[in-house]
Amino acid sequence: xxxxxxxxxxxxxxxxxxxxxxxxxxxVKSMIDAGLNVSLDEAMxxxxxxxxxxxxxxxxxxxxxxxxVLGRYDPMIIAxxxxxxxxxxxxxxxxxxxxxxxxxxxxxxxxxxxxxTDGLTIKQWxxxxxxxxxxxxxxxxxxxxxxxxxxxxxxxxxxxKRFGLKGEEVIYVGDRIDRDIEPAKKVGxxxxxxLRGKYKDMxxxxxxxxxxxxxxxxxxxxxxxxxx
Amino acid sequence: xxxxxxxxxxxxxxxxxxxxxxxxxxxVKSMIDAGLNVSLDEAMxxxxxxxxxxxxxxxxxxxxxxxxVLGRYDPMIIAxxxxxxxxxxxxxxxxxxxxxxxxxxxxxxxxxxxxxTDGLTIKQWxxxxxxxxxxxxxxxxxxxxxxxxxxxxxxxxxxxKRFGLKGEEVIYVGDRIDRDIEPAKKVGxxxxxxLRGKYKDMxxxxxxxxxxxxxxxxxxxxxxxxxx
Numbered sequence: 001x002x003x004x005x006x007x008x009x010x011x012x013x014x015x016x017x018x019x020x021x022x023x024x025x026x027x028v029k030s031m032i033d034a035g036l037n038v039s040l041d042e043a044m045x046x047x048x049x050x051x052x053x054x055x056x057x058x059x060x061x062x063x064x065x066x067x068x069v070l071g072r073y074d075p076m077i078i079a080x081x082x083x084x085x086x087x088x089x090x091x092x093x094x095x096x097x098x099x100x101x102x103x104x105x106x107x108x109x110x111x112x113x114x115x116x117t118d119g120l121t122i123k124q125w126x127x128x129x130x131x132x133x134x135x136x137x138x139x140x141x142x143x144x145x146x147x148x149x150x151x152x153x154x155x156x157x158x159x160x161k162r163f164g165l166k167g168e169e170v171i172y173v174g175d176r177i178d179r180d181i182e183p184a185k186k187v188g189x190x191x192x193x194x195l196r197g198k199y200k201d202m203x204x205x206x207x208x209x210x211x212x213x214x215x216x217x218x219x220x221x222x223x224x225x226x227x228x
Numbered sequence: 229x230x231x232x233x234x235x236x237x238x239x240x241x242x243x244x245x246x247x248x249x250x251x252x253x254x255x256v257k258s259m260i261d262a263g264l265n266v267s268l269d270e271a272m273x274x275x276x277x278x279x280x281x282x283x284x285x286x287x288x289x290x291x292x293x294x295x296x297v298l299g300r301y302d303p304m305i306i307a308x309x310x311x312x313x314x315x316x317x318x319x320x321x322x323x324x325x326x327x328x329x330x331x332x333x334x335x336x337x338x339x340x341x342x343x344x345t346d347g348l349t350i351k352q353w354x355x356x357x358x359x360x361x362x363x364x365x366x367x368x369x370x371x372x373x374x375x376x377x378x379x380x381x382x383x384x385x386x387x388x389k390r391f392g393l394k395g396e397e398v399i400y401v402g403d404r405i406d407r408d409i410e411p412a413k414k415v416g417x418x419x420x421x422x423l424r425g426k427y428k429d430m431x432x433x434x435x436x437x438x439x440x441x442x443x444x445x446x447x448x449x450x451x452x453x454x455x456x
Binding site: 121130 | 303304307314349350353354357358362368373
């Protein structure tokens with residue numbers, strides 16, 4: 001019997017790839033406008049390398065970009081980039097179509113709902129609150145909080161423990177085969193892959209594949225009818 | 229001959245006391261609404277004590293408040309407070325009346341303009357950019373950047389060095405007797421106290437005392453007519 005659903009956050013409940021790409025690009029454009037003497041393409045290439053090398057939670061990407069281009073620290077240009085990034089975040093952060101409608105329907109079906117996501121705890125909560133969907137979730141679990149992230153099986157097992165449920169009682173919904181679907185399957189969860197974001201063409205198979213979150217309702221109904 | 233003007237930022241160019249007080253209060257209200265089980269008065273008392281003990285640049289005030297009230301870490305409540313604080317910042321940050329008009333007029337008088345302020349470099353730049361006044365300043369100097377803040381005379385001397393000017397060629401404008409006016413006077417600057425913010429009733433005397441930044445124009449004109 002399905003009793004709970006755990007969701008990935010980025011690119012599953014909202015369009016993270018698109019948001020991040022626009023926010024970074026607009027931030028860099030504003031920095032060029034403020035005096036960062038470089039072409040947009042070159043700046044994006046340098047920034048992407050910094051993000052790849054230092055990780056997305058590093059926190060000083062724009063500092064390093066400015067230092068790399070100008071050879072010095074320029075707080076005005078850095079602050080300009082930060083403000084633009086933040087303004088784009090406030091403007092663009094919204095759930096994928098049908099997300100809220102689906103969460104309401106799942107609540108009506110008496111399911112426990114949770115988010116199991118990589119990332120910094122406060123940053124992920126900030127996204128959930130700005131998306132207006134945080135109140136739907138009984139559990140929000142981050143890799144920062146647990147100390148280990150995806151695709152570690154311990155992280156997924158910890159999700160089950162927080163729910164107080166067994167693997168076969170829980171559906172995991174995520175966009176990535178390697179970091180969401182495979183580990184969730186290994187701990188015994190029923191897996192639903194949503195074809196969203198930059199990994200939607202990645203090879204691999206989940207128990208179910210959907211294009212829109214609303215399709216989850218039919219999957220839960222069928223599983224329950226089948227005794228699951 | 230007056231050749232430059234250095235300004236304090238908080239409570240001199242914008243209403244920092246009012247902004248911070250509203251932002252903190254609204255943030256706490258939103259945290260209570262999100263489940264922080266405490267009265268507004270009690271929460272504000274705890275928060276003010278945390279800010280006093282840890283300093284205003286500590287960065288984890290809301291974390292400590294939540295831990296103090298609930299005895300545990302609650303990222304949803306903390307993130308709620310951070311979002312509200314930020315929203316209030318975006319909404320309320322604006323210069324005092326006549327600030328921009330005065331800066332334009334001073335520029336027309338061929339004066340070098342600068343900001344000499346305590347605080348974190350990026351945060352102070354973020355304020356200047358959000359206030360829409362950063363392009364007026366030839367120099368922006370922060371205590372974080374210099375390594376020492378007000379009322380250290382070295383900090384004020386460093387301001388003169390950045391301008392390449394002598395004390396008698398520079399006016400310092402600030403709201404605080406103890407941290408702005410006295411040290412600026414000691415390094416030989418001409419001092420202008422602006423009666424703004426929570427220190428406006430503090431005892432002490434500057435060379436000039438004004439209520440509105442626009443009065444600075446007459447002071448500069450008179451000083452120049454007098455050969456200064």
